[in-house]
Amino acid sequence: MAYSEEVLEHYENPRNVGTLDKNDKNVGTGLVGAPACGDVMRLQIKVGDNDVIEDVQFKTFGCGSAIASSSLATEWIKGKTLEEAKKIRNTEIAKELALPPIKLHCSILAEDAIKAAISDYKSKK
Amino acid sequence: MKLPIYLDYSATTPVDSRVATKMMACLSQDGIFGNSGSRSHAFGWKADEAIEIARNQVAELINADPREIVWTSGATEANNLAIKGVAEFYSKKGKHIITSTIEHKAVLDPCRDLERLGYDVTYLAPNKQGIIAPEQVKNALRDDTILVSLMHVNNEIGAINDIAAIGEITRNHGVLFHVDSVQSLGKLPINMQDVKVDLLSISAHKCYGPKGVGVLFVRRKPRVRIQAQILGGGQERGMRSGTLATHQIVGMGEACAIAKESMTEEYARIKKLRQQLIDGIQDLEAIQINGDINNGIASILNISFAYIEGESLMMSLSDIAVSSGSACTSASLEPSYVLRSLGLEDDMAHSSIRFSIGRFTTEEEIQYTIKKIRSAVKKLRDLSPLWDMYKEGIDLKTVQWAEH
Known part of the structure; x- marks a missing residue:
């Protein structure tokens, strides 16, 4: 299968790769997917004043499209408020990366990861 | 080359x-x-x-x-x-x-x-x-x-x-x-x-x-x-x-x-090349050779690189043509039924790569492949949350995953 240029670019230069301290009360961690399904995403947000996402880090086990989807998601939510971040839809990620239908689940997982991170952060408050 | x-x-x-x-x-x-x-x-x-x-x-x-x-x-x-x-x-x-x-x-x-x-x-x-x-x-x-x-x-x-x-x-x-x-x-x-x-x-x-x-x-x-x-x-x-x-x-x-003319000599040469490939990567942590290396055919080497998904590994090995048992390479999104039949866990099947060597493979190509595998494995493990968890000593089997 040929990858889109967008996927290749994110795969070669993934943004915001890393780890935040999951015990920090300002950090929300979303871990979604399953190894048996071939993709797991961990997306972490650090939330500052006014619910703004100051920092975001991810790590992903998965195919190129999964890595690109999570990389793009981190790029999009950085600097946004939690409310704005929640509004990101998997279809927008899929469109930006020109994902083929069989890879749509990668973008769904990225949306789930954002939501899981937000909900983890909120549960700490 | x-x-x-x-x-x-x-x-x-x-x-x-x-x-x-x-x-x-x-x-x-x-x-x-x-x-x-x-x-x-x-x-x-x-x-x-x-x-x-x-x-x-x-x-x-x-x-x-x-x-x-x-x-x-x-x-x-x-x-x-x-x-x-x-x-x-x-x-x-x-x-x-x-x-x-x-x-x-x-x-x-x-x-x-x-x-x-x-x-x-x-x-x-x-x-x-x-x-x-x-x-x-x-x-x-x-x-x-x-x-x-x-x-x-x-x-x-x-x-x-x-x-x-x-x-x-x-x-x-x-x-x-x-x-x-x-x-x-x-x-x-x-x-x-x-x-x-x-x-x-x-x-x-x-x-x-x-x-x-x-x-x-x-x-x-x-x-x-x-x-x-x-x-x-x-x-x-x-x-x-x-x-x-x-x-x-x-x-x-x-x-x-x-x-008929060349198979004996050719098989010995292929076997040697496969051994070089194994020698070049076998010290990598958490890898597993699938199948019986001593009694299997010399042209095939199937390895699972734990905590790395096979398709993304193939992307990193972009100038090397190999194949994977990962679901992502198939239309069905199911990992290889062969590897599953051997009792391999799904995640190890997703992490598998098959290298197959033949008549025109050279030592130089094998050495290049070794170098590429080593750097790709490092890159992708640095990117893998599962590798982190493994390094923290978490048994992935005990984690409650949301299967999708």
């Missing part, structure tokens, strides 16, 4: 230039273009002669009688013809077939189709090394068993079945034995005088011949009967109609002649 590097010889092989030269002689107006069925003029005679030479070349490689060679469009057709041909012809004798869970789809799907038609199929499960034990076959035989169909060498992990021992059992029970020998042709010696195999499928394109041609060996003594699946002009003693593709057949013949 030229990039990209081809390490997917088990998928297909390039046509050997000596083979291509012979084929080209059948593709011009001055060449051997006649219909081998034309008995009334020299154009037909020439084509017929070329085809019979090729038939002899194939027969010699497997030590068979040339009259036991039936040309087909490839091993898929040969497998279909063997399984459905036997099932139809011997349906009055019984309707039970034995095969295994790790056969190629070209065996499994005809078997499934026969189940739809009222046949009963037993799917034997291999051991962890991918091998079907002769005793398993013996225990599965029934009074109404008509056919056992097993592969000689598995295409994903290279496990070698003991077809000689299995053939003794089937012959003793009066059951026919079909072997898919696609992955062993030109690599392991196959002697049809020695093994009690009744039907054997082989393909040209896994052995440096062209795509689109294969052979079904159909034993004459004791005589094996099959119902033809493609009907028409009655070529191939009625077992497979259709004008013979002279250029393809001549190519397959030449490929087999070259294999």
Whole structure:
């Protein structure tokens, strides 16, 4: 299968790769997917004043499209408020990366990861 | 060294230039273009002669009688013809077939189709090394068993079945034995005088011949009967109609002649190259060789790189052509059914890569591949949350995953 240029670019230069301290009360961690399904995403947000996402880090086990989807998601939510971040839809990620239908689940997982991170952060408050 | 590097010889092989030269002689107006069925003029005679030479070349490689060679469009057709041909012809004798869970789809799907038609199929499960034990076959035989169909060498992990021992059992029970020998042709010696195999499928394109041609060996003594699946002009003693593709057949013949000449030396060289590849990566943490490295075919190396997904690893090895058991490389989103049959966890199947080495692989290519694997594995593990968890000492099996 040929990858889109967008996927290749994110795969070669993934943004915001890393780890935040999951015990920090300002950090929300979303871990979604399953190894048996071939993709797991961990997306972490650090939330500052006014619910703004100051920092975001991810790590992903998965195919190129999964890595690109999570990389793009981190790029999009950085600097946004939690409310704005929640509004990101998997279809927008899929469109930006020109994902083929069989890879749509990668973008769904990225949306789930954002939501899981937000909900983890909120549960700490 | 030229990039990209081809390490997917088990998928297909390039046509050997000596083979291509012979084929080209059948593709011009001055060449051997006649219909081998034309008995009334020299154009037909020439084509017929070329085809019979090729038939002899194939027969010699497997030590068979040339009259036991039936040309087909490839091993898929040969497998279909063997399984459905036997099932139809011997349906009055019984309707039970034995095969295994790790056969190629070209065996499994005809078997499934026969189940739809009222046949009963037993799917034997291999051991962890991918091998079907002769005793398993013996225990599965029934009074109404008509056919056992097993592969000689598995295409994903290279496990070698003991077809000689299995053939003794089937012959003793009066059951026919079909072997898919696609992955062993030109690599392991196959002697049809020695093994009690009744039907054997082989393909040209896994052995440096062209795509689109294969052979079904159909034993004459004791005589094996099959119902033809493609009907028409009655070529191939009625077992497979259709004008013979002279250029393809001549190519397959030449490929087999070259294999007969060079296979011993070539196999030793391939084995050495695989060892170099293993030596270059075996110190990597958390990797696992799938299949039995000591008793498997030397051309295949299947490795799971834990905590890395196979397709993303292949993306990193972008100038190296390999294949993966990962779901992401298939249309079904299911990881390799072969690896799962061996008892591999799904995540390890997702993490697997098959390297297959062949005639034109060089040491330089292997060294380059080692370097690329090492850096890709590091990059992707740095990116993997599972690697982090493994390093923290978390047992991934105890984590509650949200399966999707």
